[in-house]
Amino acid sequence: MTDQAVRCYRHPDRETGIRCSRCERPICPECMVNASVGFHCPECVRDARREAQATGPRTVAGGSVAGDPRLVTKILIGLNLAVFLLVQALGDRLGDRVVTDLALVGAACDRSGCFGVALGADQWYRLLSSMFLHQELWHIGFNMLSLWWIGAPLEGLLGRTRYLVLYLLSGLGGGALVLLLAAPNGATLGASGAIFGLFGATAVFMRRLRYEMRPVLILLALNLAFTFLWAGISWQAHIGGLVTGALVAVGMAYAPRERRALVQWGTAAAMLLVVLVVTWAAVSRITG
Incomplete structure (x- = not known):
């Protein structure tokens, strides 16, 4: 033996x-x-x-240690709140116009004309702008609390730049899956896709650092149950963000130290390419 x-x-x-x-x-x-x-x-x-x-x-992922390790999270929360308050302050007519102009839509028409990601490259900004758009108080309240609880510790672990890249790629990944699988004339908005990406990244790093996994897995399971059981929730955005965030985090967490930057930024670039390809496929489906 x-x-x-x-x-x-x-x-x-x-x-x-x-x-x-x-x-x-x-x-x-x-x-x-x-x-x-x-x-x-x-x-x-x-x-x-x-x-x-x-x-x-340096942080565990190789980022620079910042004086305020939660600064990016605070800025993201501030941007979301600013857009929400702007929509509320403009009232029904102008506020609805802002929502129409910023929401993620494949292709739709109203009295002012047709719009959506499938109508041209100048509409692809909606993949990003929709991530900062909320209409309901409960929606932004739940998302911002989740962003603070999950995002702030993760920012300290990754460093500002890596954390911001992870957040944005997760939101873009969620939006791309929405365009591919959801009804093209439906409007999707909110930071949930990016936040689910943070959930996935947290699970990856807890595994990498050999921490107790049950708390984050239970929390993730509850959020996934809420995704599929509650009406009006875009499961495509949540799943797309979760998968994108987890894959980006794998590259950041397991990159060998001697090639850390190459592997981490290569993973991020590869995921951005995937987002673009999925978006192109979704546009082709809508216009075809």
């Missing part, structure tokens, strides 16, 4: 169930160094110190 026990890489005579959260080598209690996220081995601690001296402190 062979010994299958996991042993500390520095002390082969000691069994352990803990691994370094950076390099994943097994480490015993003597070798464990407390970090902001998990434990590090002595070699990774030394590497991190050299890296910090050369480039400044």
Whole structure:
């Protein structure tokens, strides 16, 4: 029989169930160094110190550590609230016009003419603008609370730039699936697709860092149940955002340190390409 026990890489005579959260080598209690996220081995601690001296402190994903690790989340919440208040302040007629101009629509017509993503490249902005548009108080309230609870910790883990890219790609991925699978004349709006992407990314990083997965999985399951059981919810946006966010997070979480930037930004670029291809396929379906 062979010994299958996991042993500390520095002390082969000691069994352990803990691994370094950076390099994943097994480490015993003597070798464990407390970090902001998990434990590090002595070699990774030394590497991190050299890296910090050369480039400044870095997050787990390799982003720069910011003075306010929740700034982007605050800005995103502020933008959503600003658009919501603008729509409310303009009243029914002008507010409805703003909603019509910003919502994600494949192809539709009203008294002012026809509009939608399928009508030309100048309408593709709706994939982005619809992410910041809400009409109902409960809708924006639920989304902004979720964005703060899920997004703020994730921003601290990723750094500002990676977090913003993840958020926007998740929202775009949700919108692309809406165009592909939903009725073309229906209007879709809200930040839910991007927020579901943050849920997916959180699950990926919790797995990567060997944290307890049950809380986030239970929360995700409840939100998915709400997606399919509550009328008027765009399940396409939620699923598209969830899958996009999880895939982008895999590239960010598991990129090898020596090629981290290449793998992370390559993954993001690949997902953007997928979004564009799916959007093109949706436009072809609508116009064909």
